[in-house]
Amino acid sequence: MTVPSPCIQVCVLDRLTGHCIGCGRTGEEIGAWPYWPDTAKHRLLALLPARIAALEARGLRADLTPRLPPA
DSSP: OOOOOOOOSOOOBOTTTOBBTTTOOBHHHHHHGGGSOHHHHHHHHHHHHHHHHHHHHTTTTTTOOOOOOOO
């Protein structure tokens, strides 16, 4: 089973950290995602909550809502 991407269609990289304010990944991680094995994806997913919390603490995710198409 494929590990789903954490992308929420809000693709803006923070200039300070290089982390996307939507998903928390770097541009390099976003580009490499389709090619990584599931083990690497799971390792990265474990890092994302802390990255997102740091972005939130700086006010970069205020009023952020995913831009996903309606179901």
